Amino acid sequence: MRLRRKPQAQQMVRKHPRVILDPERVRGYWKAFFGNNHPLFLELGTGKGQFLSRACQQHTEINWIGVERIEEVLLHALQKADETGCGGNLRFLWLDAKKLDEVFAEGEVDRIHLHFSDPWPKKRHAKRRLTDRRFLEQYRRMLKKDGFLQLKTDNEDLFNFSLEELAKGGFQVTDSTSDLYDSSFDQENIPTEYEEKFTSQGMPIHFLRARHM
Numbered sequence: 001m002r003l004r005r006k007p008q009a010q011q012m013v014r015k016h017p018r019v020i021l022d023p024e025r026v027r028g029y030w031k032a033f034f035g036n037n038h039p040l041f042l043e044l045g046t047g048k049g050q051f052l053s054r055a056c057q058q059h060t061e062i063n064w065i066g067v068e069r070i071e072e073v074l075l076h077a078l079q080k081a082d083e084t085g086c087g088g089n090l091r092f093l094w095l096d097a098k099k100l101d102e103v104f105a106e107g108e109v110d111r112i113h114l115h116f117s118d119p120w121p122k123k124r125h126a127k128r129r130l131t132d133r134r135f136l137e138q139y140r141r142m143l144k145k146d147g148f149l150q151l152k153t154d155n156e157d158l159f160n161f162s163l164e165e166l167a168k169g170g171f172q173v174t175d176s177t178s179d180l181y182d183s184s185f186d187q188e189n190i191p192t193e194y195e196e197k198f199t200s201q202g203m204p205i206h207f208l209r210a211r212h213m
Ligand SMILES: C[S@@+](CC[C@H](N)C(=O)[O-])C[C@H]1O[C@@H](n2cnc3c(N)ncnc32)[C@H](O)[C@@H]1O
Pocket: 001, 044, 045, 046, 047, 048, 067, 068, 069, 070, 073, 095, 096, 097, 098, 115, 116, 117, 118, 192, 193, 194, 195
């Protein structure tokens, strides 16, 4: 996702009250940070934030955190969250997902959402995929025992790669379909920005849910 560079984006992100700038200090204390015992759900690679701006309002009983590494993109998500009236149950990290271990302690996360992650089609870039085994190792540590990971993508190669990596990485795939909108899983679905783009072009959406074993 390429956006025109906004010169003051970094400064605006740093000042925004929804952004947690030193999340390493909250490691192990996320419940205290939110001030409640609600489950903690992450979306990795939030993009412009459409999913979270809806999810945080439909599910106020969840603490939501969006993780995005590009500040210009995160700025859009922050603006959307404010415009749509999200409450204090939605916060953001300006962070590369490869640093998640520094931010979440073992068993601290209830669910991880991966939505239309960059596919990195070249083999030499495979370790950048958010379902590469190095990322999965982090997710396994952070997730609660009965926690799970949920993934949506238009990209069949990334989907198949993810299924293989999950099987090798200590996850059990409990649900999967290569056409989300022709399945029962779409009933609670909240579409993302990319998802709306792909479905409007008639492309099927792959979906899976995998439980930490
Ligand atoms: C293709 S976009 C999808 C955006 C959104 N999830 C959607 O479905 O509309 C992928 C997003 O993931 C972000 N991203 C990719 N790798 C990341 C990483 N390692 N850590 C954090 N964000 C990442 C990109 O910057 C981009 O905004």
